[in-house]
Amino acid sequence: MDPAAILDAIEEQTRTLVGLHLRSNAVVVARLYDLITEANQAGFTHKSIHARIVAGGMDITQGIYATYLHRAKATRARVAKGERNGNTTAGTTAVHAQNLKVADDIPAMTGETPESETAGSESATFVMDSLSAAKNTAKKDYGAIGRSLARNQRKTS
DSSP, X not given: OOHHHHHHHHHHHHHHHHHTTOSOXXXXXHHHHHHHHHHHHTTOOHHHHHHHHXXXXXXXXXXXXXXXXHHHHHHHHHHHHHHHTTOSSSTTHHHHHHHTSOGGGSOOOOSOOOXXXXXXXXXXXXXXXHHHHHHHHHTSOHHHHHHHHHHXXXXXX
8 A cells, every 4th residue: 555545544444443432532543453563664653643533533642543453452462362372252252353354344324223133132131030040039138048057067066
C-alpha cells in the first residue's frame, strides 16, 4: 500500500469503526492494529497515526492510544501462542481473538435479525432460570448452616 494512503486508510477505517459504536475504544484500536503496524513500519510516527485516528472521530489521548496498542499487541501474541500450542479456546483468548477481526468482516447494520438469533429464545429462558437459581443459592448464609452442623455434631458426640 502507498505510504501516504496508509494514514488515509487508518482515518477511514476509524470513521467506520466509530460509526459502529463498538463497546470501547480499545476494540477500535485492536481492529486497526494491522494498519497501525503497517503505517509505523512505513516510517510514520505514532503521534501522526494518533492524529489520524482522532481525525477519524475517536476521542482518545496519546497515552491511552499507546496503552490500547500495547494491549492489542499482547493479545495478538497470546492468540498466536495459543494457536501454536493447538489451544485456540483457552481462557479469554478466544473472546479477544474475535475482537481482532478486521472491519471488513463486520456485517452491515441493516436492522434485520438473523435467523440464528431468533432460534435461541428457549435457551434464553433456560439461562434466565439458571441465573435465578444461582442467585437464590448465593443468598444462603453458609456460615449459619456450618454453625448449625457444628452444633449438631457437638450434641451427638
